[in-house]
Amino acid sequence: MKQRLVVIGAGMASGRVLEHLTDSAPDAFDITLFNAEPRGNYNRIMLSPVLSGEKSYEEIVTHDDAWYAERGIACRFGEKVEKIDREMKVVEGANGHVPYDKLVVATGSNPFIIPLPGHDLEGVIAYRDLEDTQQMMDMGPDNKVVVIGGGLLGLEAAAGMAAHGVDVTVVHIMGHLMERQLDEAAGYLLKKSLEDKGIKICLQANSKEILGRSGKVRALLLDDGTELPCDLLVMAVGIRPNTALAQDTGLAIGRGIHVDDQMLTSDPDIYAVGECVEHNGEVFGLVAPLYDQAKVAGQAILDEEASFVQKSLSTKLKVTGCDLFSAGDFADGPGREDIVFRDPSRGVYKRLVIEEDCLIGAVMYGDTADGSWFFGLIKDGTNIDEMRETLIFGPAYQGGDTADPLSAVAALPPEAEICGCNGVCKGDIVEAISAGAGDLGAVRASTKASASCGTCTGLVEQLLQVTLGDGFEMPTTQSICGCTDLTHEDVRRLIKGQELKSQAAVWQELGWNTPNGCHVCRPAINYYLLADWPLAYQDDPQSRFVNERKHANIQKDGTFSVVPRMWGGITTPEELRAIADAADKYDVPTVKVTGGQRIDLLGVKGEDLPLIWSDLNKAGLVSGHAYSKGLRTVKTCVGTDHCRFGTQDSTGLGIKLEKTLWGSWTPHKLKLAVSGCPRNCAEATCKDIGVVCVDSGYQISIGGAAGMDVKETETLCQVSTEDEAIEVVMAVTQAYREGGKYLDRLYKWLGKVGMDWVKAQVVDDLQNRDALVARFELSQSIYRKDPWAEHVREKAQTYGPIADFTLEAAE
């Protein structure tokens, strides 16, 4: 007598089980197939091409009615299974019982719906089946749609709708798209391509509430207050194995239904396959392992030998024009080495991960032609030691060339601005070179490029090399670090010229040869980005040296020093009491008066920092930024308040300057002083910027130093009012911020650009001075704040350990 087989769920995995059984043993079973959806098996992963209009539903049907009829499969579609009676071996459907000898559970998965307020409004859907797809296809150019989830499915949904002209916004909680399959650089390129298709993308965005009107979705509200209006909201934030039926039946479950290597559940007559199962702690969402499971289950049901083994997976995104590939493991595991290749001109990024002479992971964007070759190497565990040097160039290439250091400059469009001072773009320079300007001097003479502050000299030289080839000999220059061949000056110009506004953009567009820089370039790039794009770029604490990340100076024993600000060196008995109390309370071993006219508390434990700051804040004391590449202090003398020689209120001006400049970041530390008369008690003439008051006004001089080098300031100008003095100081600070090389003190920058250039910018050209002041003010609208108070409020817990096993009682 034939055995009775019942299958619950007509999906891609169970479809494969049926194909296998009916092909290898057509007469072995009487088969009944239940499915909750009112249709048979279709290729669910092709829903995206259906959505974008590249395929029709009919084209993605895997098994039509005729297929089931030919194989004598009794179809119970649209019928829900209510219960499995394992004792009686009967499946109870809504329309009647079916007995079984063998049972296959393939209940698949449920989309995860974030339980936000409003998630049950009409127009909030998942992306799971044909009904969802149809709702998305009903959207047109007059509609707005928000997709929550920047993973594979969410992006395919977004791109599919954008192809119909729908206004789509993707909201993603992580820092880059598809973070499970892609690293940051590939995520950056993907974001760029999708934005080119008109899709808006919000990263690091937390959804707070779904807003509705008369029961229907109206907008998504983010926790920063942004409201994104929408007619349809698609949640594509992941799936959960559908284990409800298995659980009611009493099968062993964890995250999914537990199965062994033969896909057998805890019941010897019940198998499970597909997205509903858990095997060796893993659950499954991609199709390849599901097909493997189906084959194994089919064989096991026929008593053949077979075992399911988990393999490496590869992913491709089914969005036209977004060419990406990821395979294997590029996230976890010790003993690994990276090979990175970037070609900014073609928007190509490739990264290979090697472990013990084997390729274990690959991420590629822009050129994925070699993807399957790399995937083969990963699956086969091929020893790649012999071809390591040329591996990244793929199977066709065995030469040994390396990436071209000039490619970033070659890739610039003709309208990219090279010389900011004189507004000269790449096209002008190339034209001049083609017309006969064969060296730097000739280019300067004919275009003025690099003829002013000179910081773009390196780029002009690279353009000479790109245009003339071997006809031009490049002078040797010092690159920032081993991650790039470009100099600081080159990178600064390119960040502005190409409008690069994230670190990932810099790494990719400028061809970094490491995944995310190093301790040398990261702080520099972070500074350049925040100085050039104060609003668009968010400061990255992880790219800062510990002192600037923790807003305190690390000492040789790992403790910190805490220096509260004393505006212009003026303090009060109340402040001094608060400092003394804090020193007592936190066992501060050393209290020292600094050279910048304030008090240093040395030897504070890292985890006490937020506590001591909080106490100091209560007395009105804020961070003195004694740790920063930014404004430190404005030292003053007592001026006309008390001194019989004072000519102006030097203390008052010092306090005003400090209140204007505090919190600003500069290429290196910035120290100011204001002296009330030429006796210069505040030592203003060895500061980065010094003001000496005289009867007729204020002498401003810059470029002093009293450190490794000792230098006297050079006179910039004399002005007659306090307000003008403050404006000149702001403007010169901003010019230094915009042009200085990271870790060059102001005098070094001055040595490169020259006093004449600075005078032209901030003294003679009043319109330019105003523009510099305005840009400084814009930046200060973000950075003129107390970081101590902010950390006490938002980050205090990060100063302590994540886990503390010393608190547990000793055994």
Added chain:
Amino acid sequence: MSWIDIGHIDEVPLRGARLVKTHIGCIAVFRTAETEVYAATNSCPHKGGPLSEGIVHGQSVTCPLHNWVFDLNTGEAQDADEGRINTYPVRLEDGRILLDDSAVTRRSAA
């Protein structure tokens, strides 16, 4: 080998680190990528600098005191510097960071 849950991945900043305190000393848990963690002793063999305060790049960390760079895979100092830090097995499961308990108990039992 048994694993101890020490916290969620989101509690460690990307390209940053957090400390785990044990009876014998501190262990630094580094997050080198969205879903990639390493664990090593917090103390630099050179002058004892706190490695958890260093800049994290690639799969390496740079000591904040004198810029020694350590490969977190092997614990070896890079370039011209010679030295090694102890590394400990650590893994991620459903966003939870699991540290091999030998990192915590072997040392305290010793």
